[in-house]
Amino acid sequence: MEHFIETIGRNMFAIFGVMALGGAAFMVGSRSAVHSVLGFLFAMLCVAGCFLSLEAEFLGMAQILVYAGGIVVLFLFVVMLVEMSKKKEKAVFQLQSRHAIAVALLGAAAFLGVFRKVLFGAASPDALVLRPELAAGLDVAKQNAQAVSRGLYADYLLPFEILSVILLVALVGAVVLAKTERV
Amino acid sequence: MVSLNAVLLISFLLFTIGIIGVLIRRNALVILMCVELMLNAANLNFIAFARHSGSVSGQAFALLVMGFAAAEVAVGLALVVALYRKRDTVQVDDINLLKG
Numbered sequence: 001m002e003h004f005i006e007t008i009g010r011n012m013f014a015i016f017g018v019m020a021l022g023g024a025a026f027m028v029g030s031r032s033a034v035h036s037v038l039g040f041l042f043a044m045l046c047v048a049g050c051f052l053s054l055e056a057e058f059l060g061m062a063q064i065l066v067y068a069g070g071i072v073v074l075f076l077f078v079v080m081l082v083e084m085s086k087k088k089e090k091a092v093f094q095l096q097s098r099h100a101i102a103v104a105l106l107g108a109a110a111f112l113g114v115f116r117k118v119l120f121g122a123a124s125p126d127a128l129v130l131r132p133e134l135a136a137g138l139d140v141a142k143q144n145a146q147a148v149s150r151g152l153y154a155d156y157l158l159p160f161e162i163l164s165v166i167l168l169v170a171l172v173g174a175v176v177l178a179k180t181e182r183v
Numbered sequence: 184m185v186s187l188n189a190v191l192l193i194s195f196l197l198f199t200i201g202i203i204g205v206l207i208r209r210n211a212l213v214i215l216m217c218v219e220l221m222l223n224a225a226n227l228n229f230i231a232f233a234r235h236s237g238s239v240s241g242q243a244f245a246l247l248v249m250g251f252a253a254a255e256v257a258v259g260l261a262l263v264v265a266l267y268r269k270r271d272t273v274q275v276d277d278i279n280l281l282k283g
């Protein structure tokens with residue numbers, strides 16, 4: 001039993017990753033938009049689990065807050081607003097589905113061919129382990145959130161501020177786009 | 184420990200599912216969700232490489248990407264709602280106003 005739990009703990013990333021793939025496939029394949037949103041929610045939660053197992057605790061929690069708490073709810077609202085249309089969906093998939101899947105798989109195969117060595121080659125011996133000389137620089141930050149905040153506010157302050165302006169523009173744009181034409 | 188290969192493979196597969204979804208679905212909402220999925224796959228790579236190189240920059244950028252994704256969803260959903268008001272549909276192949 002102990003051994004079993006230990007094995008699960010070691011393979012946490014793979015478990016969450018495969019579950020995320022399942023949720024994503026359900027999202028693409030399901031007929032009703034609400035089911036798609038639920039698949040999306042599941043995939044996002046599993047990706048958050050992946051973040052946690054990669055020791056990015058702050059980002060994992062931010063992922064849960066932003067996606068499960070914000071974006072999925074927004075999607076659900078719009079689905080409720082929009083999907084009650086009188087005419088039923090004729091078909092779920094595009095006419096060119098078969099060609100599209102063929103092209104996408106072809107692109108994926110080409111990518112795999114080029115990056116075969118990276119993806120399936122021998123794992124580098126020091127994979128995902130902090131190199132000591134780099135770890136020394138991170139010593140000031142004892143916790144992940146501290147480290148991320150140093151990265152954000154010290155090294156990448158300008159992109160962060162630009163992001164805030166972009167969010168403001170998106171807010172105003174969304175209001176202008178979605179308001180009724182009463183003027 | 185998690186090997187970099189596994190992370191890259193999972194993120195690659197997520198991205199492929201996202202691209203296939205964008206290409207084959209008719210519902211504009213599902214297409215938006217697939218775009219979000221692709222952004223998440225990119226985020227996964229950012230975090231994996233941040234972990235690999237021992238620097239925190241990747242995580243900071245993943246947070247920025249998350250913010251951009253939120254902005255994109257806000258504008259995209261507003262577009263969908265405006266479209267639904269005008270044309271009474273969210274199926275992308277019913278929207279052919281620009282087709283000559």
